[in-house]
Amino acid sequence: MVSMGRQMLGFILAVIGFIGTIVTCALPMWKVTAFIGANIVTAQIIWDGLWMNCVMQSTGQMQCKIYDSLLALPQDLQAARALVVVAIIVSAMGIILGVAGGKCTNFRSGNPQLKTFLKKKDVV
Known part of the structure; x- marks a missing residue:
């Protein structure tokens, strides 16, 4: 039960970070x-x-x-633009893997190896 609570807290923080990154980008x-x-x-x-x-x-x-x-941008803003877009993509993938690999979901419950694989990818 404690592990599921920590996973939910981590998921909520990941969603807040994802929304904050999108707002910061805009x-x-x-x-x-x-x-x-x-x-x-x-x-x-x-x-x-x-x-x-x-x-x-x-x-x-x-x-x-x-x-x-794109060339009208200074180099520092070009780099920031690229890094923010990468951050949005990575955080979206993390949220998707967090939902799929969490203990509170029944995603592919018949295949425990896939669930373990998704949990390991979520840590990365």
Whole structure:
């Protein structure tokens, strides 16, 4: 019973991490640059995200534009984009294997070797 409770806690934490990774990937606030001149009217805040960049004027108006090309991104954001996509894919696979290999599911209960294999893959 304790083992099943720990598996459920791990599964819930994995789902929370998966959702957090998706939200982090979607936010445009990866790199923030503020241009404040001598006049407050010319102030701008530029947000560079993984998928778009946004410019916020001092009036509060925000304009966002999706990147036209992958090459338009700086190298640090290109690397972050690749790593975040890999993190989303790996966490989704972990959640699927966690459901299939958990003690609280009857997935392929007739084949104990497959269930043991899935448990070992879930640890990885």
